Amino acid sequence: MPQGKKADFQIGVLGGGSWGTALAMLLADKGYPVRLWVHEPEVAMEIREYRENRTYLPGIMLPENLVATQDMEEALKGKDLVLFVVPSHVMRETARRAAAMISEKSILVTASKGIENVTHKTMTGILKEEILQIPEEKMAVLSGPSFAREVGEKRPTVVTVASKAASNARKVQEIFASPVFRVYTSDDVMGVEVGGAMKNVIAIAAGVADGMGLGLNTRAALITRGLAEIRRLGVAMGANPHTFSGLSGVGDLMLTCTGALSRNHTVGQLLGQGKSLDEILKEMRMVAEGVKSARSVYNLSAKLGVELPICNEVYRVLYEGSTPREAGERLMNRTLKQEFHDLV
Numbered sequence: 001m002p003q004g005k006k007a008d009f010q011i012g013v014l015g016g017g018s019w020g021t022a023l024a025m026l027l028a029d030k031g032y033p034v035r036l037w038v039h040e041p042e043v044a045m046e047i048r049e050y051r052e053n054r055t056y057l058p059g060i061m062l063p064e065n066l067v068a069t070q071d072m073e074e075a076l077k078g079k080d081l082v083l084f085v086v087p088s089h090v091m092r093e094t095a096r097r098a099a100a101m102i103s104e105k106s107i108l109v110t111a112s113k114g115i116e117n118v119t120h121k122t123m124t125g126i127l128k129e130e131i132l133q134i135p136e137e138k139m140a141v142l143s144g145p146s147f148a149r150e151v152g153e154k155r156p157t158v159v160t161v162a163s164k165a166a167s168n169a170r171k172v173q174e175i176f177a178s179p180v181f182r183v184y185t186s187d188d189v190m191g192v193e194v195g196g197a198m199k200n201v202i203a204i205a206a207g208v209a210d211g212m213g214l215g216l217n218t219r220a221a222l223i224t225r226g227l228a229e230i231r232r233l234g235v236a237m238g239a240n241p242h243t244f245s246g247l248s249g250v251g252d253l254m255l256t257c258t259g260a261l262s263r264n265h266t267v268g269q270l271l272g273q274g275k276s277l278d279e280i281l282k283e284m285r286m287v288a289e290g291v292k293s294a295r296s297v298y299n300l301s302a303k304l305g306v307e308l309p310i311c312n313e314v315y316r317v318l319y320e321g322s323t324p325r326e327a328g329e330r331l332m333n334r335t336l337k338q339e340f341h342d343l344v
């Protein structure tokens with residue numbers, strides 16, 4: 001899109017956490033006028049006053065054409081594209097509130113990663129139910145290995161955008177792509193969303209193992225068998241199995257299970273070191289999506305009859321008082337199997 005045209009393409013971002021801020025900055029750096037809706041007044045103030053989100057993305061200076069607001073209508077009215085980046089547990093209430101203010105011309109993109117408790121809807125599933133004037137073909141999901149801080153620091157990052165309509169995926173690809181942010185397209189919305197949500201649960205498991213000091217063999221095993229679980233549930237939910245070999249599958253899984261910046265891995269590590277979930281969450285302002293998604297995935301496993309031993313052990317440690325040691329022993333003592341027993 002030529003520079004002049006970019007100034008006419010209005011973007012609203014809902015969610016001023018680390019990822020919403022980093023993506024709003026990426027888009028503003030490309031020349032789009034961006035309104036960032038922020039939940040907390042003090043965060044909106046920090047961005048306006050210091051050009052920095054000191055709470056969620058400290059140390060990253062934000063451009064002038066990124067304007068923080070607490071007025072949701074200002075972030076939505078007349079926008080050509082609206083990006084939803086709130087934590088998954090507030091996606092429905094945010095989408096419901098936003099629905100009446102979203103212009104019919106808007107493209108909707110979500111970059112949040114989670115599966116809603118109780119309904120088991122993915123993020124686009126929620127948007128479809130709550131924002132009825134926008135057809136599914138104008139919705140997309142952006143996902144892949146992308147720590148907000150590294151995007152804020154303009155380190156080369158590669159992600160996937162999935163939409164039911166190839167033309168919409170290409171449009172969103174063009175809008176987000178930059179010399180430091182490469183974007184691939186996909187038509188597998190379900191696969192990209194399931195990969196993004198489940199890798200957080202496996203990252204908790206990898207963190208637990210690291211916190212217990214179990215070693216690199218254990219971590220590699222959890223990543224590989226975790227990927228098998230992601231693929232198994234994803235396929236049961238209608239995804240294309242190839243998606244899990246891509247950026248939103250193994251790419252994001254590897255990043256989150258091994259990267260020190262991961263909040264999910266950190267939660268796991270602290271559990272592995274003996275802290276309780278309550279203690280960990282009390283000290284954490286940021287969201288670790290795997291904690292809530294573990295519940296959805298556990299229930300989906302039972303509902304769809306899909307075997308997810310690692311995810312289910314994460315659930316038991318988080319919610320049923322199981323110790324990491326007991327969980328590890330149960331995993332190692334399962335019936336012996338052929339490696340690809342679910343594919344033969």
Ligand SMILES: NC(=O)C1=CN([C@@H]2O[C@H](COP(=O)(O)OP(=O)(O)OC[C@H]3O[C@@H](n4cnc5c(N)ncnc54)[C@H](O)[C@@H]3O)[C@@H](O)[C@H]2O)C=CC1
Nearest residue numbers: 016017018019020039085086087090112113147148286287
């Ligand atoms: N931070 C990262 O590196 C990445 C995050 N994501 C995903 O982006 C989504 C958002 O996460 P982050 O930006 O990391 O959040 P964060 O952990 O940095 O910040 C929490 C956010 O939740 C918001 N919030 C809390 N209560 C709220 C409410 N009732 N209504 C609206 N907003 C509320 C806060 O204002 C803040 O924006 C998550 O689904 C996460 O998995 C995806 C890729 C990278």
Ligand SMILES: O=C(CO)COP(=O)(O)O
Nearest residue numbers: 144145146147262263264
């Ligand atoms: O999704 C992410 C990177 O792609 C961020 O992971 P965490 O939420 O675990 O920090």
